[in-house]
Amino acid sequence: MSFDEIVCRExxxxxxxxxxxxxxxxxxxxxEEHLAMCDWCRDYLHHIEATAGAVAATADDARFxxxxxxxxxxSLVGAFRRRSGGAGGSA
Amino acid sequence: MLPTRPPxxxxxxxPAPDPDAALLGALRAGDEDAFVTLVTRYHPSFKRVxxxxxxxxxxxxxxxxxxxLAAIDGLGRFEQRATLxxxxxxxxxxxxxxxxxxxxxSVPFASLGGEGDEPSVPPERFQGDGAAWPGHWATPPRPWExxxxxxxxxxxxxxxxxxxxxxxxxxQAVLTLRDVEGLEADEVCDLLxxxxxxxxxxLHRARARVRAALEDYFEEELA
Amino acid sequence: MIAYKFLCAGGLGPxxxxxxxxxxxxxxxxxxxxxxxxxxxxxxxxxxxxxxxxWWLQDELWEAEFDGxxxxxxxxxxxxxxxxxxxxxxxxxACAQRFADACVLRAxxxxxxxxxxxxxxRAAAALRDRAATREIExxxxxxxxxxxxxxxxxMAADAAYRARHGHAVVAAYIAAHAAARVDGxxxxxxERAWQADWLRGALALTA
Numbered sequence: 001m002s003f004d005e006i007v008c009r010e011x012x013x014x015x016x017x018x019x020x021x022x023x024x025x026x027x028x029x030x031x032e033e034h035l036a037m038c039d040w041c042r043d044y045l046h047h048i049e050a051t052a053g054a055v056a057a058t059a060d061d062a063r064f065x066x067x068x069x070x071x072x073x074x075s076l077v078g079a080f081r082r083r084s085g086g087a088g089g090s091a
Numbered sequence: 092m093l094p095t096r097p098p099x100x101x102x103x104x105x106p107a108p109d110p111d112a113a114l115l116g117a118l119r120a121g122d123e124d125a126f127v128t129l130v131t132r133y134h135p136s137f138k139r140v141x142x143x144x145x146x147x148x149x150x151x152x153x154x155x156x157x158x159x160l161a162a163i164d165g166l167g168r169f170e171q172r173a174t175l176x177x178x179x180x181x182x183x184x185x186x187x188x189x190x191x192x193x194x195x196x197s198v199p200f201a202s203l204g205g206e207g208d209e210p211s212v213p214p215e216r217f218q219g220d221g222a223a224w225p226g227h228w229a230t231p232p233r234p235w236e237x238x239x240x241x242x243x244x245x246x247x248x249x250x251x252x253x254x255x256x257x258x259x260x261x262x263q264a265v266l267t268l269r270d271v272e273g274l275e276a277d278e279v280c281d282l283l284x285x286x287x288x289x290x291x292x293x294l295h296r297a298r299a300r301v302r303a304a305l306e307d308y309f310e311e312e313l314a
Numbered sequence: 315m316i317a318y319k320f321l322c323a324g325g326l327g328p329x330x331x332x333x334x335x336x337x338x339x340x341x342x343x344x345x346x347x348x349x350x351x352x353x354x355x356x357x358x359x360x361x362x363x364x365x366x367x368x369w370w371l372q373d374e375l376w377e378a379e380f381d382g383x384x385x386x387x388x389x390x391x392x393x394x395x396x397x398x399x400x401x402x403x404x405x406x407x408a409c410a411q412r413f414a415d416a417c418v419l420r421a422x423x424x425x426x427x428x429x430x431x432x433x434x435x436r437a438a439a440a441l442r443d444r445a446a447t448r449e450i451e452x453x454x455x456x457x458x459x460x461x462x463x464x465x466x467x468x469m470a471a472d473a474a475y476r477a478r479h480g481h482a483v484v485a486a487y488i489a490a491h492a493a494a495r496v497d498g499x500x501x502x503x504x505e506r507a508w509q510a511d512w513l514r515g516a517l518a519l520t521a
Contacts, residue, residue, distance in 0.1 A: 003494070003502070004388075007226030009217040013210070016295035020276060022287065029387055032329060036370050037483045040231035044212075050238035051302040054251055055270040057239075061248060068134045072152065076130060076159050077123055083163050084121030223468040 006030040011041045015048045111175040118166060130159060133176075136267050137183050143264035144191035154190050158183040177278060180268070184282045211299035235309055247308055254304035262297035269294055315380050316521040317361040317391055319398065320372035328372050334398055342379065343398040358385070358392035364519050366390050368490075368509040371413075371483040375405035377521060404517040407480070414477035416512055417489040418447045420505065421473035424492040425454060428466035431496075434459060441470070450474045466495050 006014070006027075011034055017023045018031055035042055068076075109115065117125035137158060141151040161182050169178055218229045241247060255263060268274045268282065280290050321327060325334045335343035348358045361380050362370055366389045382394035422441060429438035437457045444450045451474030459467045473488040486509050493505035513519065 003491075003499070007224075008228045009212075009214070009226040012212045012299070013295070015211070016291055016298060020291060022276075022291060029390075033369055033389060036328065037487045038227075039481065039484075040228045043232045043234045046238075047232055047235060047302050047306065048298050050235055050242070051298050051305055052270045053239065054242045054247075054305065055255065055266060055298075055301060056273065057242070058248075058251065058255070059271050066135055066138065068130055068155070069152070072156050073127065073130060076156070076163070077127065079160055080123060080126045080163050081121075083166070084123075223465045223472065 004030070006034045008034075008038060008041050008044075011035075011038070012044055015045050018045070019048065019052075109171070109174040109176075115169075115171075115175050133179065136272055137179075139260075139267045140180065140183055140264045141187045141190075143260040144187035146194055150190065150194070151187075154187045155183070157186050157190075161186065176272065177274070177282075180272075180274070180282055209296055211295060212303070232306065233309070233313075241309070241312075242305070247305070250304055250308045251301065254301045257304075258297055258300055262293055262300070265290060265293045266297035266301070270298070315384060315391075316399070317363050317378060317380055318367060318402070318519070318521065319361050319376045319378045319396070320367075320370045321374045321376060323373040325374065325376075325398075328370075334376075337398050337400055345381070345395050345397045347395040348393075358394065359396040360387075361391045361393065361396060362389075363391060364514050364521065365507065365510045367513050368486045368506055369483070371410065371486070373407075375402040375517070376400070377402055402517050402519070409516060410482040411477075411480065413509075413512060413516065414480070414482035414485040415447050417482070417485040417509065418450055418470070418473045418477045419445070420508070421470040421485075421489045421492045422450050422454075424489070424496040425463065425466045425470035428463035428496045429457075429459060432460040432462040434463065437463075437467075441467070447474045447477050451478065466492055469495060 011031065014023065014027070014031060018028075023031065035045070067073075111129070114125050114129055118129065134155065137155045138148075138151050141154040141158075142148065145151050145154060158179070162179055165182070169175070173181075216228065216230050218224050218227050222229070235241070242251065255266065258266065264283065265279060265285075268279045269276070274282075276287060276290055279285065280287055283290070285293070319334075321334060322331075325336050326332065327334065332346070334346060337343045346359055359380070361378055367375075369389045376398045377400045378396050378398050380391060380393035380396045385392040422444065426438050426442045429435075429441065434457075437459055441450070441453050441457065444453045451471050454467050454471035454474065457467050469488055469492040473485045473492065476484040476488060486506075489509070490502045490505045494502035
């Protein structure tokens with residue numbers, strides 16, 4: 001027997017669409033009905049949100065930042081200096 | 092409680108202020124420190140996006156280098172119709188695509204990066220057809236208490252880094268642009284020649300994989 | 315039109331987290347106006363008719379006035395604007411628990427019907443005798459039912475488990491599915507109607 005509803009296995013594929021506000025109306029209605037009663041899928045949604053937030057926080061994490069190779073950087077600074085007509089800076 | 096549905100994407104009539112506006116001023120004045128800051132700041136994201144188009148890390152480094160040289164060259168002509176960041180990513184994407192084509196590597200985004208049908212959660216986490224609740228969680232997710240705080244630990248950040256690094260390159264690129272760089276969906280579609288639907292699928296798969304890695308981490312903590 | 319709205323504790327929209335303006339000194343709360351096309355889920359104010367209530371149970375139940383062109387969804391109404399008129403005080407955690415327990419009894423009845431039909435009179439009698447939620451759960455888990463009744467019995471246990479943990483909305487969902495499992499798809503609608511009636515009576519709802 002199948003019913004006109006969205007179940008958890010389907011919802012997990014739609015979590016990002018939901019967070020993006022990019023869901024057609026009929027689907028959104030079914031999703032909201034499901035979320036109203038499924039605390040587990042609400043937890044999954046929070047997981048996805050937390051994950052996106054954690055990924056965003058890596059922007060501030062120097063450990064995530066492979067630095068440009070010294071020689072490459074040096075060469076770029078040289079090019080920048082030449083283009084700028086040799087104006088200020090300590091590099 | 093459910094997350095807030097986000098507001099509709101901002102229209103072109105009200106563009107977000109350029110987060111790099113101050114840096115741009117310094118760059119135009121020839122400030123080399125500002126330039127080094129800029130290059131260092133964008134290097135990881137540039138690498139990840141470039142790597143989605145080309146065959147090796149080394150080639151990705153070359154693409155990034157070419158991007159900066161082109162940016163230096165074009166800085167005087169940059170009219171600020173877009174943000175500095177968007178402008179830079181456009182240069183990068185063009186360089187990367189060109190290099191990818193030269194390498195005769197098929198454009199990765201045309202086929203969703205070729206990952207095929209990838210369920211966000213392994214099917215065994217859900218009840219099967221003979222069960223009382225087919226399609227409902229069999230092993231439901233546990234609520235994460237204080238995720239922001241707990242994800243700051245060294246171990247968590249290392250696991251996160253590893254999880255992102257393990258993603259297919261196309262997923263890394265979209266995840267980087269959307270969640271690390273905070274670009275809007277339509278900007279990313281424009282940069283990477285993706286339809287909105289494709290972009291969302293790739294983003295979702297990336298987030299789902301990273302979520303799974305973080306869930307493993309949290310579950311281990313509990314054990 | 316007058317209808318209802320469930321909000322999370324503190325008067326917050328369950329999906330929007332919007333803090334609804336609350337009625338004060340007999341005066342309705344301020345009008346809340348949706349920003350766009352009222353027929354679209356994302357940009358309309360939602361409400362429940364009595365028949366819709368069982369799908370949306372939350373901490374607080376409010377009576378609300380909905381104004382403008384009202385659109386009807388599957389189990390909700392949408393309007394361009396609405397304002398809260400009064401709190402339905404009868405809806406609290408205790409009432410939610412009574413409702414959940416009532417749904418468990420219904421799920422039990424459906425399981426008993428399935429056991430009767432499958433010929434397991436002993437198990438049917440054992441389960442029929444249980445009235446307390448905890449005992450229904452224990453009894454249902456303890457039965458080794460014939461295959462034809464297996465899922466209905468499992469559902470009764472699930473309903474009881476969820477009700478014990480305060481998840482009234484889930485207990486209601488389970489009872490509706492249990493009805494359909496035993497008596498076919500039309501029974502689901504009838505079960506939901508029974509649930510709505512229970513709420514109407516318990517809360518003296520007139521809208």
